[in-house]
Amino acid sequence: xxxxxxxxxxxxxxxxxxxxxxxxxxxxxxxxxxxxxxxxxxxxxxxxxxxxxxxxxxxxxxxxxxxxxxxxxxxxxxxxxxxxxxxxxxxxxxxxxxxxxxxxxxxxxxxxxxxxxxxxxxxxxxxxxxxxxxxxxxxxxxxxxxxxxxxxxxxxxxxxxxxxxxxxxxxxxxxxxxxxxxxxxxxxxxxxxxxxxxxxxxxxxxxxxxxxxxxxxxxxxxxxxxxxxxxxxxxxxxxxxxxxxxxxxxxxxxxxxxxxxxxxxxxxxxxxxxxxxxxxxxxxxxxxxxxxxxxxxxxxxxxxxxxxxxxxxxxxxxxxxxxxxxxxxxxxxxxxxxxxxxxxxxxxxxxxxxxxx
Amino acid sequence: xxxxxxxxxxxxxxxxxxxxxxxxxxxxxxxxxxxxxxxxxxxxxxxxxxxxxxxxxxxxxxxxxxxxxxxxxxxxxxxxxxxxxxxxxxxxxxxxxxxxxxxxxxxxxxxxxxxxxxxxxxxxxxxxxxxxxxxxxxxxxxxxxxxxxxxxxxxxxxxxxxxxxxxxxxxxxxxxxxxxxxxxxxxxxxxxxxxxxxxxxxxxxxxxxxxxxxxxxxxxxxxxxxxxxxxxxxxxxxxxxxxxxxxxxxxxxxxxxxxxxxxxxxxxxxxxxxxxxxxxxxxxxxxxxxxxxx
Amino acid sequence: xxxxxxxxxxxxxxxxxxxxxxxxxxxxxxxxxxxxxxxxxxxxxxxxxxxxxxxxxxxxxxxxxxxxxxxxxxxxxxxxxxxxxxxxxxxxxxxxxxxxxxxxxxxxxxxxxxxxxxxxxxxxxxxxxxxxxxxxxxxxxxxxxxxxxxxxxxxxxxxxxxxxxxxxxxxxxxxxxxxxxxxxxxxxxxxxxxxxxxxxxxxxxxxxxxxxxxxxxxxxxxxxxxxxxxxxxxxxxxxxxxxxxxxxxxxxxxxxxxxxxxxxxxxxxxxxxxxxxxxxxxx
Numbered sequence: 028x029x030x031x032x033x034x035x036x037x038x039x040x041x042x043x044x045x046x047x048x049x050x051x052x053x054x055x056x057x058x059x060x061x062x063x064x065x066x067x068x069x070x071x072x073x074x075x076x077x078x079x080x081x082x083x084x085x086x087x088x089x090x091x092x093x094x095x096x097x098x099x100x101x102x103x104x105x106x107x108x109x110x111x112x113x114x115x116x117x118x119x120x121x122x123x124x125x126x127x128x129x130x131x132x133x134x135x136x137x138x139x140x141x142x143x144x145x146x147x148x149x150x151x152x153x154x155x156x157x158x159x160x161x162x163x164x165x166x167x168x169x170x171x172x173x174x175x176x177x178x179x180x181x182x183x184x185x186x187x188x189x190x191x192x193x194x195x196x197x198x199x200x201x202x203x204x205x206x207x208x209x210x211x212x213x214x215x216x217x218x219x220x221x222x223x224x225x226x227x228x229x230x231x232x233x234x235x236x237x238x239x240x241x242x243x244x245x246x247x248x249x250x251x252x253x254x255x256x257x258x259x260x261x262x263x264x265x266x267x268x269x270x271x272x273x274x275x276x277x278x279x280x281x282x283x284x285x286x287x288x289x290x291x292x293x294x295x296x297x298x299x300x301x302x303x304x305x306x307x308x309x310x311x312x313x314x315x316x317x318x319x320x321x322x323x324x325x326x327x328x329x330x331x332x333x334x335x336x337x338x339x340x341x342x343x344x345x346x347x348x349x350x351x352x353x354x355x356x357x358x359x360x361x362x363x364x365x366x367x368x369x370x371x372x373x374x375x376x377x378x379x380x381x382x383x384x
Numbered sequence: 385x386x387x388x389x390x391x392x393x394x395x396x397x398x399x400x401x402x403x404x405x406x407x408x409x410x411x412x413x414x415x416x417x418x419x420x421x422x423x424x425x426x427x428x429x430x431x432x433x434x435x436x437x438x439x440x441x442x443x444x445x446x447x448x449x450x451x452x453x454x455x456x457x458x459x460x461x462x463x464x465x466x467x468x469x470x471x472x473x474x475x476x477x478x479x480x481x482x483x484x485x486x487x488x489x490x491x492x493x494x495x496x497x498x499x500x501x502x503x504x505x506x507x508x509x510x511x512x513x514x515x516x517x518x519x520x521x522x523x524x525x526x527x528x529x530x531x532x533x534x535x536x537x538x539x540x541x542x543x544x545x546x547x548x549x550x551x552x553x554x555x556x557x558x559x560x561x562x563x564x565x566x567x568x569x570x571x572x573x574x575x576x577x578x579x580x581x582x583x584x585x586x587x588x589x590x591x592x593x594x595x596x597x598x599x600x601x602x603x604x605x606x607x608x609x610x611x612x613x614x615x616x617x618x619x620x621x622x623x624x625x626x627x628x629x630x631x632x633x634x635x636x637x638x639x640x641x642x643x644x645x646x647x648x649x650x651x652x653x654x655x656x657x658x659x660x661x662x663x664x665x666x667x668x669x670x671x672x673x674x675x676x677x678x
Numbered sequence: 679x680x681x682x683x684x685x686x687x688x689x690x691x692x693x694x695x696x697x698x699x700x701x702x703x704x705x706x707x708x709x710x711x712x713x714x715x716x717x718x719x720x721x722x723x724x725x726x727x728x729x730x731x732x733x734x735x736x737x738x739x740x741x742x743x744x745x746x747x748x749x750x751x752x753x754x755x756x757x758x759x760x761x762x763x764x765x766x767x768x769x770x771x772x773x774x775x776x777x778x779x780x781x782x783x784x785x786x787x788x789x790x791x792x793x794x795x796x797x798x799x800x801x802x803x804x805x806x807x808x809x810x811x812x813x814x815x816x817x818x819x820x821x822x823x824x825x826x827x828x829x830x831x832x833x834x835x836x837x838x839x840x841x842x843x844x845x846x847x848x849x850x851x852x853x854x855x856x857x858x859x860x861x862x863x864x865x866x867x868x869x870x871x872x873x874x875x876x877x878x879x880x881x882x883x884x885x886x887x888x889x890x891x892x893x894x895x896x897x898x899x900x901x902x903x904x905x906x907x908x909x910x911x912x913x914x915x916x917x918x919x920x921x922x923x924x925x926x927x928x929x930x931x932x933x934x935x936x937x938x939x940x941x942x943x944x945x946x947x948x949x950x951x952x953x954x955x956x957x958x959x960x961x
Contacts, residue, residue: 079857098856099856099857100856100857100858100859100860100861102857103859104857105857105858106853106854108850108854109850110850112848112850112853113851113854114851114855114869115851115873116873125855125860125868126859129858129859129868130859173854173858177858388781389786391777391781392777392781392782392783392786395773395774395776395777396774396777396782396789398769398770398773398774399770399771399793399833399837400789402766402770402826402829402830402833403792403793403796403830403833405826405830406804406808406826406827406829406830407796407804407830408792410804410807410811411803411807413807414803414804414806414807417806473697473698477694477698483947485701485702486951487944487947488701488702488705488706489701489702489705489706490943490944490947490950491705491706491709491940491943492705492708492709493887493943494887494891494936494939494940494943495891495936496890496891496892496893496908496911496935497891497893497908498907498908498911498912498932498935499712499908499911499932499935499936500708502712502928502932503708503709503711503932504708506712506715506925506929507708507711512723512724514711546704546705549705550705554950554951557951558951561951603798603800606800607800607801607802607803609802610893610894613893614893614912628802631802631803631806632805635805636805636809636898641806641810644806645806645807648802648803648804651800651802651803652799652800652803655800656798659798662798663791663794663795666794666838670790670794670838670841670842671778671787671790672784
């Protein structure tokens with residue numbers, strides 16, 4: 028177990044810059060998820076940590092020790108790959124014990140460790156099977172078993188669940204979380220699925236275009252996105268974002284849409300009169316009114332899912348979503364009032380995308 | 385990055401050393417001696433294009449070229465058509481013994497030119513050969529297989545085709561068995577006849593493999609030497625004297641290395657020209673395409 | 679309706695069997711005749727009306743053993759050169775294939791163009807320069823000289839083939855091994871080699887078919903002391919005309935030369951048919 032320090036790491040592939048000076052500290056024993064759209068640099072960062080990528084500049088320290096120029100084999104880090112990367116010609120137990128056999132560990136110790144790992148993962152009956160004789164979920168477990176047996180300084184996971192079907196994915200997600208609670212090994216988990224990131228990690232790192240946009244606890248990211256990118260990326264359906272201006276009249280400042288509709292701004296938002304602003308509000312923080320309240324929107328699609336109903340409407344030229352546990356009785360083409368809860372409004376600077384409130 | 389390149393060089397070096405020593409340098413030297421009057425052991429002198437002039441004005445060269453063209457056209461056409469037919473026939477078989485029949489079909493590819501010359505010499509033998517016996521039984525006349533001018537050509541074509549068919553089958557059969565069966569079922573639902581299924585499904589899908597096989601077989605047939613040499617030595621007369629045999633005789637019977645080297649270079653250039661597109665395609669396939677997703 | 683269908687399918691089956699018979703006789707008949715004739719005595723071979731029923735004899739093989747020690751020596755040379763060239767090919771093409779698959783930048787990949795071009799080289803044209811060169815440096819009439827020549831012509835296909843197999847091993851598997859603490863070399867030996875074994879086998883097959891059956895180079899570059907079996911058989915064939923050898927002995931020699939390689943081809947038939955020869959087979 029160890030902390031991982033990443034400092035100003037830069038990585039390029041020819042003309043393409045994958046990491047633009049990324050810095051991140053991962054505490055000992057933490058479970059950190061790297062999340063972002065494809066090509067954002069999350070996998071590159073993960074591979075730089077374990078030494079599979081040579082970085083151009085910057086520094087990586089594991090357990091306080093600089094490892095930037097060390098080959099992967101000397102970093103004592105285990106990785107679970109998206110494709111599992113099991114050794115196809117080795118049995119389950121040989122797969123798990125490969126690292127120990129390379130290190131010439133004693134036979135008894137190997138048997139003990141493999142027994143321990145396979146016990147945790149429920150693989151005891153499959154030790155003599157070859158990977159191709161296993162199901163997807165079992166292969167996934169072998170890949171984790173290979174990591175557990177080593178008792179490494181850290182576990183790295185590279186989208187390990189994306190090849191599983193939906194049901195198995197949820198189950199394995201739970202197992203990985205339990206495993207982390209049990210073993211307490213520092214873990215870094217790469218995924219493009221924000222639900223996976225939010226449910227698994229104590230700390231979520233949102234990446235975009237080779238930069239870290241925000242790092243924080245899952246709920247912190249959800250409640251206080253630092254910029255429009257994080258606001259749009261975390262949460263599903265995505266946050267509604269409307270562009271408009273601030274009008275300070277006689278009373279409280281109001282948000283005015285280009286078509287003239289107005290919405291109340293949260294208290295304490297200190298904004299200049301006429302300033303451009305992006306008005307963000309999550310679907311569950313909007314109320315659909317049959318009356319003349321709020322901004323006017325036209326219903327496109329109503330999606331009842333049982334517990335909740337999603338209402339997709341057009342407001343000006345933006346598609347907005349309203350999420351309600353009430354069974355809304357609207358129909359397509361109905362005119363509704365878009366009434367956000369001012370307590371939960373996020374304001375962003377339209378130029379920089381930064382959060383304003 | 386740089387140490388990676390150094391290792392790449394180290395790992396590639398043995399192959400290129402071997403190729404340079406045994407093929408590239410000797411062939412370049414052959415290019416040089418094609419401009420000299422080199423003879424084994426004698427000092428040589430630069431004589432310009434005299435060797436090329438010599439063989440281009442040699443009626444034996446034009447004879448060899450003519451024989452080679454006829455030989456290539458006949459051998460390649462027959463082997464491609466028959467090989468395709470056999471491969472497709474084997475691919476549609478459902479018998480559990482299919483692998484036995486395939487083993488029989490592939491067997492000739494294991495036979496060396498030397499052994500096939502033994503076997504076919506016996507089969508072609510005018511007096512004790514089984515072929516003539518069966519010809520007579522069927523009411524034809526005995527043939528002087530290897531000793532008649534036309535029949536010798538026919539004979540060597542037969543043997544070359546016999547040796548080559550397994551190679552065609554090996555190109556076509558693996559391609560054919562990968563076609564999804566539902567294509568044929570769909571065609572059947574659409575009312576296609578067997579010929580239409582071949583014409584509109586099988587052949588278009590097979591075309592890449594078939595064309596690859598065709599180019600390969602042309603290249604390999606152009607250089608044919610062994611079995612023809614062993615069966616006829618290019619005779620009777622010069623009726624089966626292929627380019628390779630003509631070159632070989634120039635070099636190792638007449639000891640005119642200069643002109644033999646000139647002919648060799650001509651053959652090399654012809655081969656490279658014919659295969660250049662395929663060389664490029666193989667290079668693209670093996671070394672460029674998957675680089676994109678790397 | 680049912681009757682028409684079944685008679686139709688019966689006709690189809692008869693036709694199919696007939697076609698199959700013709701194909702098998704054409705392909706395997708000549709080989710079968712050689713094998714059968716090797717067990718016939720001279721009288722049975724020499725009848726114009728082919729003898730189908732005959733008393734099998736091992737006499738031809740006995741003669742081959744007793745009187746043709748030169749043939750057995752040639753078989754020995756064939757074995758050495760074939761094994762030697764297979765070993766050399768695998769030894770030099772494995773690192774190259776690995777480098778092309780895992781390490782080389784595009785700048786290096788261009789060198790593969792030469793490799794593919796060599797694949798198209800007509801072997802016979804190299805005899806002209808090679809003969810004086812080998813004579814000059816004393817490589818003529820040695821198995822070593824033949825090994826170099828055979829290996830040179832087969833390394834290119836071998837590198838291409840092995841590269842395809844190495845490409846087939848996911849990079850993540852290499853990487854997993856490196857993270858497990860294996861060096862590049864150990865990764866190659868423990869992880870890569872077992873997975874590309876079929877590719878190595880395929881390379882060996884191509885070298886073997888070429889080296890074991892070659893006539894041209896052996897005839898020209900090793901015609902006396904390092905004579906290989908095919909050259910010896912061709913010589914025996916010439917001796918038949920002079921009465922110094924019998925058809926029966928030659929058939930026996932041919933079977934001895936053919937049998938191992940034919941069994942070999944049959945053994946690897948399945949992988950062959952899976953189409954890994956796409957690099958192109960043949961001489």
